[in-house]
Amino acid sequence: MSAVVNHSSSNEPKADVKASPSSETSSSTHFIYTNVSKEINSHNIFFNTKNSPGYASDSSPVSPTSSGLVPFTPRGDEVAAPIVNLVNIHESSRKYVVIVAIDFGTAFSGYAFCFVRDPGNIHVMRRWEGGDPGINNQKTPSCLLLDPNGSFHSFGYAARDYFHDLESQEAKKWMYFDKFKMTLYNNLDITKDTTILAVNGKEVSAMKVFALSLKFFREHALQELNDQSTVTLKNEDIRWVITVPAIWRESAKQFMRQAAYQAGLASSSDAEQLLIALEPEAASIHCRRLRKIELTDESPKTKLLSVIFPEDIAEIPERLKPATELHDGTKYMVVDCGGGTVDITVHAMDSEKGCLQEVYKASGGPYGSVSVDLQFEKLLDSIFGAEFISHYKTKRPAGWVDFMLAFESRKRSATPFKDNALNVSIPFSLFDYYRKNKNQTVESAIRRFDDKNVRWSSEGMMRLTPEGMFKLFKPTLENIVQVLDDILQSPALSGSGVDYMFLVGGFAESPVLQKYLRDTYKDKIQLIIPQGTSLCVLKGAVLFGLDPTIVRIRRPKVTYGVGVLNKFVDGKHDPKKRVIGKDGQAWVTDVFDPFVKSGQAIAQGEIVTRSYTPAKASQKQIVVNIYASDSETCRYITDKGVRRCGTLNIDLSQLDPNDLVKYSKNSADGVKKRRELQLTMQFGETEIRVSAVDVLTKTVVKADINFLSN
Structure with missing residues (x-):
């Protein structure tokens, strides 16, 4: 050669x-x-x-008529009514009637949309089948259930609840997938032939799993839109946006696009109908438009980040005003703490052009809430034996899902501001399987482990002290801080610094994470936590669909x-x-x-x-x-x-x-x-x-x- x-x-x-x-x-x-x-x-x-x-400019498509379309009526705090129209609509989006963004997360997923003719109103889907009582179910679990023949059965709460109710022997025949998005991050050699293991140990094409999941969202969104419209909307009327972590490799992004094509969202002949949005970037687009009443200031100061408003800002009520105006070069960091990854971007505001510039390359790692689950699994390996836990996952898949759901509930309840212990429910199948295979009781295994932070509860549960729960969080928290420190101390930022840190994503709702970051950076950077942190990416993705050119430098x-x-x-x-x-x-x-x-x-x-x-x-x-x-x-x-x-x-x-x-x-x-x-x-x-x-x-x-x- x-x-x-x-x-x-x-x-x-x-x-x-x-x-x-x-x-x-x-x-x-x-x-x-x-x-x-x-x-x-x-x-x-x-x-x-x-x-x-160079490129010739695209011809400007004619905006479709919107007669007959009825926008949704806001329900409660679902829609943040705009004060002034600050949303720019790119010409490439004007040929569509609706922008639909899918936030396909590791732990939870959802979608939001807005009509192109009414860009100030973003609607978040809430009508999911099933759901946890007492929780505002704005998203649904990222769970897929295939029947014994490999055909689609259900997604989200419906999949989780149906699988939970199956008899133990029957559950072994069904293919249940949970938190499978991490496959695209962990696998360095992704191809169209990559497979994913169901909880029962059966291998299924990863492309099939992702395509069926996206098809579910496509059909759900079309049904929802047509239920509340006076005309029939078709797929070609929609510009789709799918969110992915910014730290993903190009192969993972391309995989998601191919899965979306198979799901019918778009096609290779009309690739512009589908946009791939980077999760922290989408959150940044949303955060820069927030008002005072939508922010939780986690510092003694009151300076909050917002957009530049028109000259008649004096006529706007005080609580709806930004506390300060951005100026050229103002830098802020968005830390998107999701289920699988922590994804970080640093943007600078160009106030004259109303756009954003990326000032440091995307960073992060597999430090989302799932990494806390992995620490819990390591704890179970230490108590019951890694080989036993591995067999239990495969032989009693429904029981394992129940066990992790019980821990998820306790993990969400964990807070550094209370000193009470947390009880984790143990499924009956674990008691039974451990007794049959080890000829011992679960109680004896926990007592033999002899850890003051992990105790047997008289109610038949595993009891974790606050210190014991924090130990499960600690490796994840330390990894997040290490990544943040590397960014803040990098030559690109060490001179000018970062003015604000926005904490977004589902994991950002954790009081444990919030306090740890607040204590770490209280004297270094202003930490801001928007209301509805889990929806920042989703709403920002809709805005990105309206104007894909808003980030001018990457x-x-x-x-x-x-x-x-x-x-x-x-x-x-x-x-x-x-x-x-x-x-x-x-x-x-x-x-x-x-x-x-x-x-x-x-x-x-x-x-x-x-x-x-x-x-x-x-x-x-x-x-x-x-x-x-x-x-x-x-x-x-x-x-x-x-x-x-x-x-x-x-x-x-x-x-x-x-x-x-x-x-x-x-x-x-x-x-x-x-x-x-x-x-x-x-x-x-x-x-x-x-x-x-x-x-x-x-x-x-x-x-x-x-x-x-x-």
């Missing part, structure tokens, strides 16, 4: 990143080092970096690039990478040529261009490996931490061979025209976008990046 040339004045290839068609960049020409599939071509592909002509979490050949320079390149070409020229292999670097500021609309020339005129497809690294300074694709994350595919099969012959004739000076394919990539949005043009024929060809090919 050693074809070589470099006509550039510099020895390293340079990515051409530009903000507008007028940007000036240097061009370079060299061969790309890549693996082309055997059935296509075994040679290298000519590579050239050039300026891009920063990629990782460095993306390809491997290339370049001229070898003594003292600069690794001698082990040195190869000699047919002409005697020394070259270096495996050089990492970055498209964008981790943490690099990328404006929305900025593009990176690359040009490729097929090795053969008859070539029908080009396949290039894409590499990723957390490092900004990696030099070779073989460096530690560099991984192949996907493939870049250019389909040339639709080009007319006659056109290639016609346009490839020699130019007036007798030089044969070189066939060139110009590839344009956008990294400034929530997903990486790619397009390609055959320069010779000026024909748009199909191009895509496949992150599910590993």
Whole structure:
């Protein structure tokens, strides 16, 4: 794999990143080092970096009529009535009637929507089948139940309650999935063939599990909309938004999009109908619009974050005013504490343009409320034995679900402001299964464990002291603080600092988490907890659906690039990478040529261009490996931490061979025209976008990046 040339004045290839068609960049020409599939071509592909002509603006679609549509009537505090209309509607959203956002969470999920003609009113779905008594069920558990034949049965409370009521032997035949979203975070090599284990141990296609879950939300939302509208709304009238953690890899985002296609939300032929929103980013969009009465100020100060209001702000009641106005450069952090992950973004406000800029790349980790559950499971392993607990999960799946639900209830009740112990109900199936397998009682196992913070209750329950419960929280809390400290102490923020910290997400409702962060940062940063923390992402996702351009600058979490050949320079390149070409020229292999670097500021609309020339005129497809690294300074694709994350595919099969012959004739000076394919990539949005043009024929060809090919 050693074809070589470099006509550039510099020895390293340079990515051409530009903000507008007028940007000036240097061009370079060299061969790309890549693996082309055997059935296509075994040679290298000519590579050239050039300026891009940029994008023409999209035509503005005509906004559909809204006659006959009846907006919902607010119920209680469901709708926060707008004071002034501060919602911008992007032209791409005007062709839809409704924006529906699905917050697909690890522990709980829900959806909200608004009519495009009434963007100030966001409606949150609450009419879920089933539900816990005494709880405002604005979301439903992320639980899916398939019958013994593998067909969809139910989702949410309905799935949980039905599975709970099944007989023990019958439950073994049913496939119940709970908190399965973490599969897409934990699995480093996600493909379309990835599987998920049901609680009974059976493997099911992950794509099927996610697609059926999203299909449930699609049908539920359409039914709800049509029940309260005087005209029939169809799927094509809806722009869908699905939220994902900002720390997810591109493969996980692409997986969710493919699942949504299978669920019927959108299709690859109309990809713009579906938007992927980043969870902390959506929460940030919502938080910047909050009023005084919607904020809980967790500091002695009264300065609260809000948007800039019009000049007639004096006419607005005091309790509805922002306490202070944002100015350019004001930085605030959004800490989205969900069920599976803690997702953190840092934004700066551009008050003049009314938009946001990401000032630090997305950070976080698997430190959501589920990580507290895992600590409880470790405790059970210590008490009863890891092998026994593993068998119990598989043999008594309904009992295990009941046990974790009982702990979930106690976990939500945990507070540092009370000193009473918490009793965790133990399902009868655990008593029975432990006695049959160990010939001992559950009571004896707990007493033998001999921990003052974990006791046997006379009511037949496991009794956790406040200290015992806090020990289950502590590893998660310490991990969250470590991530926050790393961000706050980073060179990008250490000079100017962060003015506010917003705590959002379902786990943010925990008094234990709130107090721990308040005590940790009370003298460092102002902590603000919005009312309805669990709905911040959902409402912000609706706003993002109305205007996907609201975040103007993003920063990629990782460095993306390809491997290339370049001229070898003594003292600069690794001698082990040195190869000699047919002409005697020394070259270096495996050089990492970055498209964008981790943490690099990328404006929305900025593009990176690359040009490729097929090795053969008859070539029908080009396949290039894409590499990723957390490092900004990696030099070779073989460096530690560099991984192949996907493939870049250019389909040339639709080009007319006659056109290639016609346009490839020699130019007036007798030089044969070189066939060139110009590839344009956008990294400034929530997903990486790619397009390609055959320069010779000026024909748009199909191009895509496949992150599910590993």
